Amino acid sequence: xxxxxxxxxxxxTFLSRRELTCNFTGLGGKLKSLEAVDMVTKELxxxxxxxxxxxxxxxxxxxxxxxxxxxxDDEGLAKKHINPTIFLRLEKAKAKIAETETAIKxxxxxxxxxxxxxxEESKKEEKSE
Numbered sequence: 001x002x003x004x005x006x007x008x009x010x011x012x013t014f015l016s017r018r019e020l021t022c023n024f025t026g027l028g029g030k031l032k033s034l035e036a037v038d039m040v041t042k043e044l045x046x047x048x049x050x051x052x053x054x055x056x057x058x059x060x061x062x063x064x065x066x067x068x069x070x071x072x073d074d075e076g077l078a079k080k081h082i083n084p085t086i087f088l089r090l091e092k093a094k095a096k097i098a099e100t101e102t103a104i105k106x107x108x109x110x111x112x113x114x115x116x117x118x119x120e121e122s123k124k125e126e127k128s129e
Contacts, residue, residue: 003027004043007066015081018071020044028063031056034093036067050075052082052090 008021022040024031033053041051055068072078079087 004039016077020069020071022067024065024067026063027065028058031065040069046071049073050078052078052086
């Protein structure tokens with residue numbers, strides 16, 4: 001069973017885009033826009049397309065989110081049609097994700113066991129005396 005249900009799928013030829021409206025069940029309050037884009041891209045096989053999350057609406061009292069997405073073939077055309085603040089928000093979210101990934105990688109390398117070098121062993125002997 002899929003947690004994504006496509007409500008509408010309209011091909012807007014005037015603006016050269018595809019407009020999707022999907023329901024995400026069981027994810028109320030837990031879904032981020034970039035995660036929703038990844039889910040829609042995988043579900044509808046839109047790997048070579050440019051998917052923009054326009055709106056994620058939560059429903060009161062339900063664990064349901066309704067998302068509206070625009071799918072473009074060309075990123076340049078999308079930047080002409082859509083407000084630049086939406087792209088700024090997406091870039092900021094992507095930067096935050098990249099920052100946390102690098103922090104996780106750095107923490108993993110710090111936790112790796114480091115062999116004692118002769119300098120560290122001599123310091124340990126001096127402290128014990």
